[in-house]
Amino acid sequence: MTRCSRDSYGLVDVRGQIVNQTNSEQSYYLEANFEQGDLRLDWTNTIVSNVAPGQRAAWEMIGSNDYAGGFSCRITVEEL
Numbered sequence: 001m002t003r004c005s006r007d008s009y010g011l012v013d014v015r016g017q018i019v020n021q022t023n024s025e026q027s028y029y030l031e032a033n034f035e036q037g038d039l040r041l042d043w044t045n046t047i048v049s050n051v052a053p054g055q056r057a058a059w060e061m062i063g064s065n066d067y068a069g070g071f072s073c074r075i076t077v078e079e080l
Contacts, residue, residue, distance in 0.1 A: 012063030
């Protein structure tokens with residue numbers, strides 16, 4: 001994850017890159033959880049498709065809610 005902050009509209013913008021460390025083309029399901037302590041405020045997801053072996057692919061997700069106070073982003077990744 002290279003970014004976890006508010007965008008110019010006050011929404012949460014989280015982005016990064018995924019690296020395919022396998023020997024075959026892969027697709028990935030990514031889920032972002034936006035949290036304050038143990039409380040999950042919101043979540044969103046995306047799919048990154050057809051990443052070649054050894055290659056990087058950029059991803060970005062936007063949280064749909066405007067949260068008061070600080071927050072953190074937690075990303076989970078699954079191969080499809």
